[in-house]
Amino acid sequence: MSEITYLKPKNAKFFRNNNGFLGLKFNDVEYSRVNLIKAFPFSYENKFISVRDKEQNEIGIIEDISLFPEEVQKLFTEEIERRYYLPKITKIYSIKDEFGYSNWEVETNYGRRKFTIRRDPNNFVNIKANMILIIDVDGNRYEIPDYTKLDKKSFKKIELLL
Amino acid sequence: MKLLYKLPQDIETRIKEDGEQILCATPYDLEIQQPVNGFFVVTRSYFYIFKNKELIRKEKITRYKEYHHVLAVGFGHLEASNDEEETLLISFSMRHVNRYQSIATILNSIVENHVPKIVSDDEENNCPKCGRPYRFGSRVCRHCLNKKVVFKRLYTIIKPYLLPLFLSLFLMWSITGINLVTPTLHRILVNDYLTPKNKNLTAILLIIGGIGLCSLANTVINVIKNRLMIKVSASITYDLRQTVYTKIQSLSISYIENRKTGELMNRITGDTNRVQHFISNEISIGITQLLTLVVVTILLLVLNWKMALFILIPVPFIILYFRFMNQTFRSMYHSQWRISDRANSLLHDILSGIRVVKAFGMEEKEVSRFSKISKTLSDVTANNEKRYNTIFPFLNYLMGIGSFFILYYGGSLILKEKLQLGDLIQFTQYSQLIYGPLGWLTFFPRSFTNALTATERIFEILEEEPKVKNLAPETNLPIEGNVKVDHVTFGYRPYDPVLKDINLEVKPGEMIGLVGHSGAGKSTMINLIMRLYDVDEGKILIDNRDIKEINQKDLRSQMGVVLQETFLFAGTIYQNIVYARPNATLEEVIKAAKIANAHDFIMKLPDAYDTRIGEKGVRLSGGEKQRIAIARAILNNPKILILDEATASVDTETEYIIQEALGRLIKDRTTFAIAHRLSTLRNATKLIVLDKGKVIEYGTHDELLKKQGKYYQLVMAQKELTKTRE
Ligand SMILES: Nc1ncnc2c1ncn2[C@@H]1O[C@H](COP(=O)(O)OP(=O)(O)O)[C@@H](O)[C@H]1O
Numbered sequence: 031m032s033e034i035t036y037l038k039p040k041n042a043k044f045f046r047n048n049n050g051f052l053g054l055k056f057n058d059v060e061y062s063r064v065n066l067i068k069a070f071p072f073s074y075e076n077k078f079i080s081v082r083d084k085e086q087n088e089i090g091i092i093e094d095i096s097l098f099p100e101e102v103q104k105l106f107t108e109e110i111e112r113r114y115y116l117p118k119i120t121k122i123y124s125i126k127d128e129f130g131y132s133n134w135e136v137e138t139n140y141g142r143r144k145f146t147i148r149r150d151p152n153n154f155v156n157i158k159a160n161m162i163l164i165i166d167v168d169g170n171r172y173e174i175p176d177y178t179k180l181d182k183k184s185f186k187k188i189e190l191l192l
Numbered sequence: 193m194k195l196l197y198k199l200p201q202d203i204e205t206r207i208k209e210d211g212e213q214i215l216c217a218t219p220y221d222l223e224i225q226q227p228v229n230g231f232f233v234v235t236r237s238y239f240y241i242f243k244n245k246e247l248i249r250k251e252k253i254t255r256y257k258e259y260h261h262v263l264a265v266g267f268g269h270l271e272a273s274n275d276e277e278e279t280l281l282i283s284f285s286m287r288h289v290n291r292y293q294s295i296a297t298i299l300n301s302i303v304e305n306h307v308p309k310i311v312s313d314d315e316e317n318n319c320p321k322c323g324r325p326y327r328f329g330s331r332v333c334r335h336c337l338n339k340k341v342v343f344k345r346l347y348t349i350i351k352p353y354l355l356p357l358f359l360s361l362f363l364m365w366s367i368t369g370i371n372l373v374t375p376t377l378h379r380i381l382v383n384d385y386l387t388p389k390n391k392n393l394t395a396i397l398l399i400i401g402g403i404g405l406c407s408l409a410n411t412v413i414n415v416i417k418n419r420l421m422i423k424v425s426a427s428i429t430y431d432l433r434q435t436v437y438t439k440i441q442s443l444s445i446s447y448i449e450n451r452k453t454g455e456l457m458n459r460i461t462g463d464t465n466r467v468q469h470f471i472s473n474e475i476s477i478g479i480t481q482l483l484t485l486v487v488v489t490i491l492l493l494v495l496n497w498k499m500a501l502f503i504l505i506p507v508p509f510i511i512l513y514f515r516f517m518n519q520t521f522r523s524m525y526h527s528q529w530r531i532s533d534r535a536n537s538l539l540h541d542i543l544s545g546i547r548v549v550k551a552f553g554m555e556e557k558e559v560s561r562f563s564k565i566s567k568t569l570s571d572v573t574a575n576n577e578k579r580y581n582t583i584f585p586f587l588n589y590l591m592g593i594g595s596f597f598i599l600y601y602g603g604s605l606i607l608k609e610k611l612q613l614g615d616l617i618q619f620t621q622y623s624q625l626i627y628g629p630l631g632w633l634t635f636f637p638r639s640f641t642n643a644l645t646a647t648e649r650i651f652e653i654l655e656e657e658p659k660v661k662n663l664a665p666e667t668n669l670p671i672e673g674n675v676k677v678d679h680v681t682f683g684y685r686p687y688d689p690v691l692k693d694i695n696l697e698v699k700p701g702e703m704i705g706l707v708g709h710s711g712a713g714k715s716t717m718i719n720l721i722m723r724l725y726d727v728d729e730g731k732i733l734i735d736n737r738d739i740k741e742i743n744q745k746d747l748r749s750q751m752g753v754v755l756q757e758t759f760l761f762a763g764t765i766y767q768n769i770v771y772a773r774p775n776a777t778l779e780e781v782i783k784a785a786k787i788a789n790a791h792d793f794i795m796k797l798p799d800a801y802d803t804r805i806g807e808k809g810v811r812l813s814g815g816e817k818q819r820i821a822i823a824r825a826i827l828n829n830p831k832i833l834i835l836d837e838a839t840a841s842v843d844t845e846t847e848y849i850i851q852e853a854l855g856r857l858i859k860d861r862t863t864f865a866i867a868h869r870l871s872t873l874r875n876a877t878k879l880i881v882l883d884k885g886k887v888i889e890y891g892t893h894d895e896l897l898k899k900q901g902k903y904y905q906l907v908m909a910q911k912e913l914t915k916t917r918e
C-alpha cells in the first residue's frame with residue numbers, strides 16, 4: 031500500500047489512443063485512457079505526476095517528466111493542458127476597488143482579461159515565494175509567477191496587496 | 193441558470209435552415225487553453241458547435257451514448273463517448289461550469305429518449321443590469337445598488353434617532369453661534385474700552401464677564417451634547433448589531449459556511465461600529481462644520497474682503513494637497529490594516545493549535561514566525577506615524593501662512609489708522625475658525641465612503657434571502673417519523689453532485705444504518721434530512737409532507753442529533769443538557785442523563801450538574817462530552833434521531849457504554865445512524881451502502897452479508913483489522 035509504483039520509460043509505454051487521448055501500457059495491462067494529476071502543481075510542476083485510470087485509481091507515479099523521451103513528453107503536455115488551466119499574468123493595467131471587490135484588467139499569456147475578485151485574503155494567495163494565485167468570483171484562477179519580475183507600474187498596483 | 197442565450201443572426205439562420213428547434217444555446221469560451229468565442233447549441237436531434245460564428249461541428253445527439261461534464265483544474269470540458277469513441281466537444285472557463293453541467297444532463301436525457309425539461313431563467317451569478325458578478329452566494333449587485341438606495345437605507349437606520357440627532361445638531365449650532373459671538377466681544381473690548389481715554393472699568397468687567405459666560409455656556413452645552421450623543425450611539429450600535437445578528441442566525445448554513453467566521457464577526461461588530469460612528473459623529477459634525485465654514489467665510493468677506501482673500505488664497509491649494517495625500521494615506525493605512533489582520537490570524541492559528549506546536553517542539557519556529565510579522569507591523573506602523581506626523585504639522589503651518597500676511601497687512605492698516613486693533617483681533621479669531629472645517633471637509637469623502645461601504649455590507653446581509661426558506665407556518669404538529677427520500681440529487685456546488693438519485697423509505701421506529709467509505713456522502717444525506725441544505729432535485733418527505741412545506745422549528749424540534757464532534761457551549765452541564773428544552777424539569781434532566789449513561793460520571797464531579805464546562809471550565813473527555821450530547825438529544829424526545837459517527841472518537845469501552853445508551857435511545861424513534869465500526873449497525877432494520885454518491889446496496893445486515901458485495905467486503909476488512917490488532 032505504502033510503496034510507490036514508479037512508471038519509467040522502460041516499463042510504461044504511453045501512446046496516443048484512437049480518439050486522441052493519452053493511453054498507457056504498463057505491466058502488460060493496456061489502459062485505453064489515463065489521466066495525469068500533478069502532486070505539486072505549484073511547487074514542482076514536472077515532478078511526481080500520478081497516472082490514473084478512468085475510475086481515478088492510481089496506476090503509478092511518474093517521478094519526473096524529463097525522464098521520458100521527448101515524443102512522450104509532448105503527449106504529457108497535451109494531457110496536462112487538458113487538465114490544468116492557469117493563465118499567467120504578465121502585466122497589470124488597472125485594479126479598481128469598489129465595495130469589497132476589485133476589478134482587474136490584465137494582460138495574460140492568453141491575452142487581455144478583465145475579472146473581478148472578492149476582497150478576501152483567500153482569493154489572493156501567496157502559494158510560494160514571489161508567486162501569487164488569484165481566484166476570481168467565478169472560480170477562475172490566474173497566476174503571477176513571480177511578482178518581482180513584473181514591470182514597475184504593474185508591481186506598484188499590487189504592492190499594497192502583498 | 194441561463195441556458196438559452198440570444199444567438200447571433202447568422203447562427204440562428206443556419207439552424208433554422210435545418211428546420212430544427214433550439215432547446216439550448218450557450219456560449220463557451222475556451223478551445224482547450226486558447227480563448228475563443230463560441231456557441232454550443234442543442235436541438236431535439238442535433239448539437240452544433242460554432243466557433244466565431246462558424247459551424248465547426250454538427251452531430252446527431254444519439255451518435256454518442258453518454259455526455260460528460262469534466263471538471264478539470266481551473267476550467268472544464270464537455271466530452272462525449274460511445275463504445276468506440278471518446279471525444280472532446282468544447283472547453284469552458286469556470287464561469288460556465290454550472291451551465292454545462294446542466295447541458296450534459298439534458299443531452300443525456302435526450303439520448304435516453306426523455307424529453308428534457310429545460311428551465312432557462314436569467315438568474316445568474318452576474319447582475320443582469322451591469323454584468324458584474326454578485327458577491328458569492330448573494331443576489332444583490334453591489335454596483336447597481338445605486339447611491340440613492342444606500343442613502344435611503346442609511347436613512348432607515350437613522351430614522352428612529354432623528355429627534356436626539358436634531359437636538360444635538362441644535363446644540364452644536366448653539367456652540368458655533370457662541371463661538372462667533374466671542375470674537376465680537378473681544379473687538380468691542382479692545383476698540384472701545386481698552387483705550388487710555390476710557391475710564392469705564394465696569395464696562396470692561398461686563399464684557400469680560402460676557403466672554404467668560406460664553407465660555408461657560410460653551411462648556412455646558414458641550415457636555416450636554418456629548419452625553420446625549422453617547423446615549424444615542426450606544427443604542428444605535430445595539431439596535432444595528434441586534435438586527436444583523438438576528439439576520440445571520442436566520443440565514444442558511446451554506447451562507448455561513450461560505451464565509452469566514454472572522455468576516456461575519458466583522459459585520460456584526462466592525463461594520464455596525466462604523467455606521468454608528470458615521471451617524472452619531474460625522475453627520476452632525478459635518479453639517480455644523482459646513483455651516484461654520486459658510487458663515488465664517490461670509491463674515492470674513494463682509495468684515496474686510498481684502499484681508500479675507502489672504503486667508504482664502506491658500507485654501508484651494510490645501511484642498512488639492514489633501515486630495516492628493518488622501519490616496520497616500522489610504523494606501524498607508526490599508527497596508528497597515530492588512531498586516532495587522534495577518535498578524536492577528538496568525539496568532540489565532542497558533543494559539544488554537546498550541547498543542548500541536550508543543551507536541552512537535554516548534555515553539556521557537558512559531559516565535560520567530562510571529563516576531564517576523566510583528567516586526568513588519570511595527571515597522572509599517574512607525575513609518576506611517578512618522579509620515580503622518582511630518583505631513584500634518586507642516587500642513588498646519590501652511591494653512592497658517594495666511595495669518596502672517598494678515599498680521600502684516602492689518603498691522604499696516606492700523607498704523608495708517610484705517611483699521612482698529614480690535615477689528616484685527618476679531619478678524620484673526622474668525623480666521624482661526626475656518627481651518628478646522630476645511631481640514632475636516634477634505635477628510636469627509638473618505639469617511640463618507642467608509643460609512644457607505646459599511647452600510648452596504650450590513651444591508652447585504654439584511655437583504656440576503658435564506659437559501660433554505662422557511663415558509664410554512666408553525667403548527668406544532670407532531671411528527672410520526674415516516675421518512676421518504678425520493679430521487680434526490682444534491683451537491684454543495686451544483687456542478688459537482690455529491691448524492692445522485694437517492695431513494696429510500698423508512699417507517700416510524702426503524703433504524704437505518706448508512707455505510708460507505710469516508711467521503712461517500714453519508715453526512716451529506718443526513719444534512720439533507722435535517723434540511724440544512726435544500727435538495728437540487730427530487731424530494732424528501734416526512735410523514736408524506738415535503739420537508740420544504742414543514743416549518744423548520746417544527747421539523748428540528750422533533751429531531752435529535754449526536755455528531756462525531758460534539759460542541760458544548762461554555763456553561764454548566766445542566767445548561768448544556770437543557771439547551772433545546774429550557775423548561776425541562778430536573779427529573780427529566782436526570783432521567784435523560786441516566787439514559788445517556790452520563791449520570792454517574794456527572795455525579796462524580798464535585799459540582800455535579802452545576803459543573804462549568806467549556807473553555808474556562810472542567811475539561812471533559814471525548815466520551816463524556818458525547819454522553820452529554822446524547823442526554824441533550826434525548827431530552828428533546830425527538831421522533832427522528834440522527835447519529836453521525838457518534839462513537840468514532842472514543843475507545844472501545846466507552847463506546848460500549850455509549851452504544852448501550854444509544855440502544856435505549858433509539859427505541860420508538862426513526863433513527864439514521866452512521867458508524868465507523870460496522871458491528872454497531874448490526875441491529876439496524878436496513879442498511880444502505882453508499883458509494884460515490886449512489887446507493888449500491890440496500891438490505892438487512894444478513895441479506896447484505898449473504899450477497900457478498902461491498903458491505904461484505906467492508907465487514908471483512910474490519911474483521912481483519914480487529915484481528916491484527918489483537
Ligand atoms: N460543506 C461542504 N462543502 C463542500 N463540500 C462538502 C461539504 N461537506 C462535505 N463535502 C464533500 O461532499 C462529499 C461527501 O462528504 P460527506 O457527506 O461528509 O461524506 P461522509 O460523511 O460519507 O464521509 C465529500 O467529497 C466532501 O468533500
Ligand SMILES: [Mg+2]
Binds near residue numbers: 715836
Ligand atoms: Mg461524515
